[in-house]
Every structure is written in structure tokens, then in C-alpha cells.
Amino acid sequence: MDLNEQTATDEKGLYSISGLVTNCQYEVSVEYNLASIKTTPEIHRLTGTAADVTGIDFFAMPISNKLEISGFVSTDPSFISFLRVSLIEMGQTQSPLHSVTLDTAGFFYMPSITYKAKAKYLIQLETVLSHSQYHFNLSSEEFQGVRGTKHFNMEFHAEEVSLSRSTNRLLQFLSGGIIATLFLLLGLSKVFGIRMPDVQIIFNHLIGNNNSIKYKKH
Numbered sequence: 001m002d003l004n005e006q007t008a009t010d011e012k013g014l015y016s017i018s019g020l021v022t023n024c025q026y027e028v029s030v031e032y033n034l035a036s037i038k039t040t041p042e043i044h045r046l047t048g049t050a051a052d053v054t055g056i057d058f059f060a061m062p063i064s065n066k067l068e069i070s071g072f073v074s075t076d077p078s079f080i081s082f083l084r085v086s087l088i089e090m091g092q093t094q095s096p097l098h099s100v101t102l103d104t105a106g107f108f109y110m111p112s113i114t115y116k117a118k119a120k121y122l123i124q125l126e127t128v129l130s131h132s133q134y135h136f137n138l139s140s141e142e143f144q145g146v147r148g149t150k151h152f153n154m155e156f157h158a159e160e161v162s163l164s165r166s167t168n169r170l171l172q173f174l175s176g177g178i179i180a181t182l183f184l185l186l187g188l189s190k191v192f193g194i195r196m197p198d199v200q201i202i203f204n205h206l207i208g209n210n211n212s213i214k215y216k217k218h
Helices: 077-082 163-192
Strands: 025-029 037-040 043-047 059-062 066-074 083-089 098-101 107-109 120-127 134-136 140-144 148-155 158-160 199-202 212-215
Touching: 066 083, 066 120, 077 083, 098 107, 140 148
Parallel strands: 066 148
Antiparallel strands: 025 043, 037 059, 066 107, 083 098, 083 120, 120 140, 134 158, 199 212
């Protein structure tokens, strides 16, 4: 047999329910018309007794319609000033909703955004460091919009590119330009009949061997 009793709280939030049947099992819950309110716990379960039952309390709390995003980036302190975190709503413009820097400890805090039930977001780490100087990967994460708060833990590690590798790339580029210039000069000398001085290009420092290329115009 279902027995239902209802009552309303007074201006102080107090309430009482009478007429409970001894040894009957009851569930006590709160009904409210505001979608922005929730109570905890959702249900109290009790057994009816001849004496008054007290201490069946509920806590009403507003439901935030905002999403608060924070996070922490684990990295070497020397990189903190070169990093920022951007938030993008997927399926919309690729321009970030927000883009923030890290504090001195590596934490970041996004401005609040309005909750959207089906919205999906991308949070991604960005840096002004160049791949020509450092080896690194940038972390990112997709997530569903929620009410309340969301915290992210991210990592950033960078390794400086060795000088020898950078130098080799530069020398390879320069050697290609010098060879192109040589052929251009030779072509011009033939077209205009210009007597060219001896042209000697030493490549041993550019391409890593001891051979030389010599050309003499007669």
C-alpha cells in the first residue's frame, strides 16, 4: 500500500510530516519548480515510528549554468613564459573562445563559458618556440561541455636541437645556393662573352668532404 504525505517548508526551511504509519518504509524527497536548484541528498529513507522523526535534512544548492575550466601544465619553469592554452568550440569557428597564459607555477584559468548541453570543446597547448630550435609535442584533449568545473593536467617537454644538426641543414642550404650562383655566372659569361677570373668553390666545410670543385674560364 502506497501512503503519500506532503508538506511545505516555512520561511526558515523547516517542515514536518504527520500521520506516518509505524513500521512502514518511507522515502522523503524534495520537489521544487526551479531547474537551477538541486538538493543533496536526493532521497532520505526511513521507517515510521510512534515517536517523531527528526534530522531528515536536505541541502538546497543552485546549479551553475557556467563551465569553469582550470588546469596545470607540468614543464620546466624556463618554458612557462613561452606557453599558452587555448579553448576551441568544435564545429564552430576555429578562432579560440579563450587563450590564456600560465601563471609562474604552471596553472591556468579560463574565463567562464555558458553551459551548452551538446557542445564539444578542444583544449590545446600552444607555444611560440620554433621546431627548428626545439623538439617538442603539444598536448590537446577533446571534451563534452558540462556544468560546474573541469580541470586538466597537461605536460610539455622540449629538447633543444643540437648545433651540429642545425649547422648541417644551414650548410646544405647555402651549398645549394652557391652551386646555383655558379651556374648562373657561367651562363652569363657565355652569353655576353665576359672573361671570368678563376672561380674556385671549396665545399669541404659545406658538404662534409675534402673535395674541391675548380673551374677555369679560358
